[in-house]
Amino acid sequence: MWSTKEPGAGGDGILSHPTGPRSDRIHAQVLAATQELLDEGGLPAATVDAIAQRSGVSKATIYKHWPSRTAVAAKAFGHMMAEELPLPDTGNSRDDLTEQVRRVSTFYASPRGEVFAQLLAACVDDPAAAPYFRVYFLAGRREAVTTLWQRAVDRGDASPDTDVDDVIDILFGPLIFRRLTGHYDLTDEHAEKLARTALDGLMRSTV
Numbered sequence: 001m002w003s004t005k006e007p008g009a010g011g012d013g014i015l016s017h018p019t020g021p022r023s024d025r026i027h028a029q030v031l032a033a034t035q036e037l038l039d040e041g042g043l044p045a046a047t048v049d050a051i052a053q054r055s056g057v058s059k060a061t062i063y064k065h066w067p068s069r070t071a072v073a074a075k076a077f078g079h080m081m082a083e084e085l086p087l088p089d090t091g092n093s094r095d096d097l098t099e100q101v102r103r104v105s106t107f108y109a110s111p112r113g114e115v116f117a118q119l120l121a122a123c124v125d126d127p128a129a130a131p132y133f134r135v136y137f138l139a140g141r142r143e144a145v146t147t148l149w150q151r152a153v154d155r156g157d158a159s160p161d162t163d164v165d166d167v168i169d170i171l172f173g174p175l176i177f178r179r180l181t182g183h184y185d186l187t188d189e190h191a192e193k194l195a196r197t198a199l200d201g202l203m204r205s206t207v
Contacts, residue, residue: 078136
């Protein structure tokens with residue numbers, strides 16, 4: 001049996017893989033091994049050879065489930081990060097969004113932020129892996145910020161006409177750029193300043 005679409009895949013297309021008790025067990029073993037390798041040495045450590053050795057699953061079987069080792073790593077990393085950034089709830093829209101920017105900045109400055117940068121770069125040259133990165137990592141992060149922005153709209157602090165995707169890219173795009181280029185330190189002070197500058201524009205007409 002084959003699964004033809006992963007939950008939450010949306011417009012990212014079909015992410016097919018075998019399903020069933022044995023396949024589910026293999027999936028879990030491979031993802032657990034990949035998570036360990038990513039934490040130990042980042043994406044360079046998570047080769048298919050290393051994943052196979054650590055998980056006890058053959059390379060041929062791994063390639064039946066994923067198109068590349070970057071795809072495996074992207075899915076494993078997304079699962080690792082599912083609970084890493086809980087949403088703030090201060091009761092104040094601006095404070096919530098500012099705190100989320102600070103938390104994301106702290107994450108990008110961490111060792112796992114380095115793994116994020118490695119995966120993002122690898123997906124540029126691996127188009128088959130890019131949907132896995134979007135579905136299993138980026139989609140969850142964007143959904144979280146959408147929740148925060150909707151709270152602001154519901155409170156009358158933000159316009160419902162503002163595209164939430166623009167909000168997300170304006171608030172968090174600079175953090176990714178800073179993570180990749182290293183031209184600006186990922187500190188709490190800089191994150192809060194960035195959030196204030198962006199929110200002064202995004203929320204000016206309603207706050």
